[in-house]
Amino acid sequence: MADGNRDEKLVITKPDIEKISGLIKELLIELGEDPNREGLKKTPVRVAKAFEYLTKGYREDIEKVLNGAIFTEKYNEMVIVKNIDFFSLCEHHLLPFYGKVHIAYIPNGKIVGLSKIPRIVEVFSRRLQVQERLTQQIADVLNEYLNPKGVAVVIEARHLCMIMRGVEKQNSVATTSAMHGIFAEDVKTRNEFMHLISQDLT
Ligand SMILES: Nc1nc2c(ncn2[C@@H]2O[C@H](COP(=O)(O)OP(=O)(O)OP(=O)(O)O)[C@@H](O)[C@H]2O)c(=O)[nH]1
Ligand SMILES: [Zn+2]
Structure with a gap:
């Protein structure tokens, strides 16, 4: 494994x-x-x-999911896959939290098959999770397998444990982010990503 x-x-x-x-x-x-x-x-x-x-x-292996779909390519602009739907279970109440994942990376000689990005989201969302860890795990895997100039992951989610019980706030949305490399270091790059996903943010 x-x-x-x-x-x-x-x-x-x-x-x-x-x-x-x-x-x-x-x-x-x-x-x-x-x-x-x-x-x-x-x-x-x-x-x-x-x-x-x-x-x-829990029973999926990232290497199998990627299936070797990492390609050598000179493209070095930002790649964004946004509005990836996900459903997960909060580890505190076993109730769903769900929403959208927005992902960007800037290649450093390697690109990944586009469909593999939502597949990675599936691997980590189909577990008992907290939103912060889910965000970090997706970013870490892309960082590890692509060694890109940078990776950014933003997740927006509604937690049923906050909506149908507990504080019962129907419209609350939680946003989390994980930034690696140039997205962490360079405000301009991070802002470009945030701008490109901004019309999709709640
Ligand atoms: N940071 C974070 N907290 C989460 C997530 N999912 C659920 N929680 C929170 O986990 C906390 C558990 O708090 P507890 O006080 O132990 O549990 P509880 O009595 O059921 O809490 P309430 O939901 O406030 O009624 C709650 O504040 C939940 O909102 C998540 O993805 N990230
Ligand atoms: Zn919960």
Whole structure:
């Protein structure tokens, strides 16, 4: 397993659907429900499979996802892929947070297949996360595999744990960013990126 996953306690085993189903059945009982009523009969298995999918990023390997699609190219202007939709689960409440990721890099002799950028977002968002770590992990992987002149990642997200419970703020949006290289060092480059994504920011 490549260290591109950069989670020390990486879970690479397939979840035991039967075991998770049993736990969900117990949860339903604790919530006062009857897990044998028609509508709930298959719910434990459905929930187990849903969680397997929503955490599939733990079982993905960055090298396999990139599939060698890193190419030598002289292009050295900014590459931006913006408005990448993502869905993740907050590690505190296991409730979704979702939004958009905007990514830029300035190549240093190497470019990456464009589709691989949203694929990297999938690897790290399909885990239990906090938005800050998700932002950093995406930036770190691009930095590591492309060794570019700079990488910038901005994420805007709505957290259901702040919307449907807790403080119940329906319109709050959290923005996080991670900057490497020239984006961290040079205000002009960072501002150019922020300007290019500004019409997409909430
Ligand atoms: N920084 C950060 N905090 C998050 C994220 N997702 C959830 N949280 C916060 O994690 C915190 C957990 O705080 P606790 O006080 O332990 O939990 P809680 O009693 O459920 O908190 P409330 O949500 O305020 O009701 C809350 O402030 C959440 O808003 C995230 O992606 N980043
Ligand atoms: Zn939460």
